Amino acid sequence: MKNSALVKMVGITKKFPGVTANDNVNFEVQAGEIHALLGENGSGKSTLMSILSGMYRPTGGRIFLNDKEVSFKNPRDAIAAGIGMVHQHFKLVDAFTVAENVVLGSKKLSFFLNMDKIEKKLARLSESYGLGVNPSAKVWQLSVGERQRVEIVKMLYRGSKVLILDEPTAVLTPQETRELFATLRKMTDRGHAVILITHKMQEVMEVADRVTVLRRGKSVATLKRSEVTPKYLAKLMMGQDLPESIKRQKRIIGKTVLKMSGVNVEGEGHRPNLNNINLSIRAGEIVGIVGVAGNGRRELAEVIVGLRKISSGRIQICGRDAANKSPREIIDAGVSYIPDDRLGTGLVPNLGAVDNLIMKSYKSQELAKGVFINFKKAKLYTEKLINNFGVKLTSESAPVSLLSGGNQQRLLLARELANNPRLVIAVFPSRGLDIAATEAVHKLLVNQAEQGAAVLLISEDLDEIFKLCDRVGVLYKGCLMGDLPIEKATIEQIGLMMLGSSQSEVKAS
Numbered sequence: 001m002k003n004s005a006l007v008k009m010v011g012i013t014k015k016f017p018g019v020t021a022n023d024n025v026n027f028e029v030q031a032g033e034i035h036a037l038l039g040e041n042g043s044g045k046s047t048l049m050s051i052l053s054g055m056y057r058p059t060g061g062r063i064f065l066n067d068k069e070v071s072f073k074n075p076r077d078a079i080a081a082g083i084g085m086v087h088q089h090f091k092l093v094d095a096f097t098v099a100e101n102v103v104l105g106s107k108k109l110s111f112f113l114n115m116d117k118i119e120k121k122l123a124r125l126s127e128s129y130g131l132g133v134n135p136s137a138k139v140w141q142l143s144v145g146e147r148q149r150v151e152i153v154k155m156l157y158r159g160s161k162v163l164i165l166d167e168p169t170a171v172l173t174p175q176e177t178r179e180l181f182a183t184l185r186k187m188t189d190r191g192h193a194v195i196l197i198t199h200k201m202q203e204v205m206e207v208a209d210r211v212t213v214l215r216r217g218k219s220v221a222t223l224k225r226s227e228v229t230p231k232y233l234a235k236l237m238m239g240q241d242l243p244e245s246i247k248r249q250k251r252i253i254g255k256t257v258l259k260m261s262g263v264n265v266e267g268e269g270h271r272p273n274l275n276n277i278n279l280s281i282r283a284g285e286i287v288g289i290v291g292v293a294g295n296g297r298r299e300l301a302e303v304i305v306g307l308r309k310i311s312s313g314r315i316q317i318c319g320r321d322a323a324n325k326s327p328r329e330i331i332d333a334g335v336s337y338i339p340d341d342r343l344g345t346g347l348v349p350n351l352g353a354v355d356n357l358i359m360k361s362y363k364s365q366e367l368a369k370g371v372f373i374n375f376k377k378a379k380l381y382t383e384k385l386i387n388n389f390g391v392k393l394t395s396e397s398a399p400v401s402l403l404s405g406g407n408q409q410r411l412l413l414a415r416e417l418a419n420n421p422r423l424v425i426a427v428f429p430s431r432g433l434d435i436a437a438t439e440a441v442h443k444l445l446v447n448q449a450e451q452g453a454a455v456l457l458i459s460e461d462l463d464e465i466f467k468l469c470d471r472v473g474v475l476y477k478g479c480l481m482g483d484l485p486i487e488k489a490t491i492e493q494i495g496l497m498m499l500g501s502s503q504s505e506v507k508a509s
């Protein structure tokens with residue numbers, strides 16, 4: 001029997017003003033397979049899948065479904081044809097229940113909805129695919145992982161035969177990732193096709209049946225998992241060998257830089273945002289903090305950098321009181337902040353690279369000319385940074401919002417790390433970055449520690465934590481659940497602590 005493709009994309013081209021995001025791409029998926037889509041930042045993965053799911057119309061090329069040519073005007077057309085996409089930013093309405101969200105925007109929507117029947121069907125689907133979704137729960141009550149499962153059950157309810165997931169595991173704990181993969185396998189066992197966009201090589205090796213690699217908008221190869229190694233895939237993606245990974249080295253540990261004692265932050269509801277946090281970081285140390293979203297990760301970073309007030313406790317930076325100071329005072333105390341939203345609190349999207357780089361240093365002697373900025377000096381200063389930190393720019397004045405994710409992050413790091421900070425607070429610094437960009441960010445952080453900075457790394461990537469950190473702490477419901485030397489920690493333990501087990505419980509088990 002011929003193994004004919006369920007989906008076939010032939011010669012797909014998509015041009016945006018100034019870039020060709022997809023350049024004559026061929027891509028096909030069979031029923032019953034998990035097909036990974038791999039490529040560096042900006043290689044065109046999301047664009048290709050947005051075309052398949054009806055979000056974008058291609059500039060050229062054809063799409064076939066079961067050998068019949070299709071053309072989608074919008075996502076609704078694609079869903080009707082059995083193609084559903086789960087985006088990285090979920091599109092659910094918080095105040096509605098799961099079931100209400102599922103029928104919202106559905107074509108079958110009629111005036112008389114039998115919610116009871118819908119909830120029953122959802123419960124059945126959820127049960128049968130191991131999704132554990134409660135149809136009558138309100139979305140605001142759900143964790144990120146649960147919301148993702150709602151998106152999946154929504155697509156199943158609407159009859160998706162092809163499910164596209166855009167970097168789904170970036171927001172999951174290791175346990176949730178395993179459960180997700182089990183669900184995906186159940187789907188393919190029943191004849192669905194799953195397309196998985198990911199930057200994580202070990203996920204491809206673990207779960208994919210085949211993999212297609214994109215490079216600079218072109219499809220480079222489609223291969224069986226059994227035919228590839230991570231190294232080979234990296235080479236296909238980058239057109240060159242993997243950058244050499246940093247080796248763990250003993251660093252010289254100095255004086256305490258950050259000391260938090262009994263820090264409490266009031267929350268809006270009954271429960272505090274942070275509860276009796278005790279945490280010290282010394283010069284040369286990299287301390288990792290992990291936790292599921294909503295458990296105080298962001299708050300922890302924000303109280304240190306002066307963006308959020310504490311209600312009691314003490315924060316000291318290099319022995320000086322640093323609680324409830326302004327962000328400017330914290331910057332002056334030698335603290336650098338790499339926030340999780342590069343284009344929100346990090347960079348100013350509409351400004352160019354030079355303007356973004358001098359933002360923090362405009363007061364410093366080096367760049368000032370009276371009350372004015374010395375633009376010539378500023379240009380030299382930024383050129384040096386751009387070189388040192390390997391930022392690739394087409395123009396120094398083009399809005400940074402047009403840079404790829406990896407280059408935005410390098411630019412942000414260049415600005416934040418330029419003045420030899422004493423304390424670096426990095427929140428998800430490699431989120432969404434490809435292998436090369438991630439490696440670059442890791443090197444920059446380790447360099448800082450080697451030069452004597454204390455680094456607090458808030459991350460959702462446990463590989464990153466194990467690779468870089470000396471110690472790791474887990475935040476759960478605003479409490480720090482233990483703080484372990486990295487040699488003593490295991491992925492399993494940390495995963496359990498992220499779900500609420502205490503350090504002693506985990507050890508006992």
Ligand SMILES: Nc1ncnc2c1ncn2[C@@H]1O[C@H](COP(=O)(O)OP(=O)(O)OP(=O)(O)O)[C@@H](O)[C@H]1O
Nearest residue numbers: 016019021039040041042043044045046047048405
């Ligand atoms: N709506 C748009 N308008 C203009 N350019 C776009 C648009 N969407 C994507 N691009 C550009 O198209 C190229 C491919 O982007 P795409 O988002 O598909 O890459 P990707 O492989 O998903 O990258 P990442 O791994 O960073 O998510 C990039 O150069 C990007 O800047």
Ligand SMILES: [Mg+2]
Nearest residue numbers: 045046047166
């Ligand atoms: Mg993408």
